[in-house]
Amino acid sequence: MRTLVLGGGGPVGAAWLGGLSEGLLHRRVDVRAATEILGTSAGAALGTWLSSGEPLSDFLDAMRDRALWHSRQSHGTDPALLARVGRTAGGGHPTEEEIRQVAQAAAKGIPPRAADEVAAEWAQWLPDTPWPRLLRMVCVDAATGRPRVWQQGDGLTPATGVATSTAAPGAVAPVLLGGRTWVDGGARSCTNVDLITSPPERAGRVLVLAPVVMPSLDVETALVRKTGAEVVTVVPDERSRASLAKGIRTMADPSATARAAEAGRAQAAAEADRLRDWWRTE
Template identity: 30%
Template sequence: MSQPDSIAVPYDLRAGYGADHRRVLVLGGGGIFFIAWQVAYLHRLAKRGIDFGAATRVVGTSAGSVVASLVTAGRIELARAELGLLAKLPNMVAAMAPTDSLRPSQLRALELFRQASDARPETIQAIGRAALAADADPAPKLRRSIAAVLAKREWPSDSLTIATVDTYTGERLVLTADAGCSPARAAAASSSVPGLFSPQLVSDRKCMDGGVSGSGTHADLAVGAERVVILSLSAQLRAPQAMMTIHPDSLDTETQAIRDAGGDVFLRGPREAQVDTLMSPDSIPEAVAMGADQADSDAEAAAEFWR
């Protein structure tokens, strides 16, 4: 995974990708709502002296890629950092929130993604073709908005690891400091929901949302680590059936693989959320309040786990 031409890393729960790490933080996808929840949750824990950002690998997917970039840049740990973040958050929200009226080509891509019940290569490639064909806003728009929030052009830490997907090949791509791109470009690539946002160019590959892969967390990158914190929208909210390429048992399978390899897992997520409002700016106040409240409840257990 160390060279730009080797960013294609197969999803593999048996590969032991996390074996060189004692502690790993995994941040999953879930739209604007989950960005706000994760920021509030991690910030409140940091105020209590529990710094999940000290992990030697921080894996971010989709919404989690934005938060992972903030965590590894040290922009969540302090109260003043949170105030700075929340002041800029509306700028990012404006870019990440879908418009009221999507074009037919956008709707085709979005519906194909939403209805996908498997992660076979041909399924992912079909979604990729639709994403490429969708007449969404130009790719730089999302990238610039995320860059304004991150306020950092260089890769913030060797620990930052972002998952995205090649629209043409369907391969899972793992972006690290060696990938040769900015954190804003990597996070934008991982957050480019098919139909809502245009694919982003990374290492001569057009990339789309990291969740178009059969995994909303890419927790296989943590298998082999001793302690793994996973923040996932699916931690307490399981879909009744496969959707968006992800099987309902995907998260259980990943956490079991980590435990089978000798690791311990601290799994948390929002206690409630509505799929229809994940991309709505109106969901932010509720998400922030919920994240902070759950962090207060989890503080003792989190401190014991992370020591």
């Protein structure tokens, strides 16, 4: 079993993930060969592209356009709420009540939107494909603070799943679906590594690509390692950190997507040798 975990980070973080993945593929680290892909927020969007087989160069163009979309939103962002999300999700294993309070604040700040409407927007940035068997996406139920992992069989299109998983509190409207209100899976964690669905004894290798690094990542990977799984994380190196937007509030900066993608490609060259044999060994 090979599980690929793709973390959140807005369009800029998505561009870094896309560049990194493109570079790894070019260097024979086949991230598409995962038996499970778990995506949170930006990672849900990339997971859709990876599992579709479509060129990642198109994904990078889509994330630039998504960043431009963010820049045109009249409601702007709520810096205080974004910072609160970071504190809640970043510390490691927040309670459902803590997550619920953040999600409820998001619903009060920006009026929720219908899932069909948001999914129609996302469809322009995603490949037109049925839900892939290996793909899972994380969002959070705003009423309870509990995570929900969408997967094939839930009756959703990938665009609808991505719409819920990217509804970032303080930046994007919550999403109304099935009589409930959903927000970004990043309200719980930027990575949600502990939500992989492979049975622990079969989890095998877990590769985590995370554009945003918080203490919660160490907590989650430690939990998964206790099951016997091998976990390797790839986070932005010095060059990537310099090229990424400065702080969570600027992860939708259209001017930063190209350099983030290029930094991801460059980092792939440094990471490929340590990952190649480990990832492909059964």
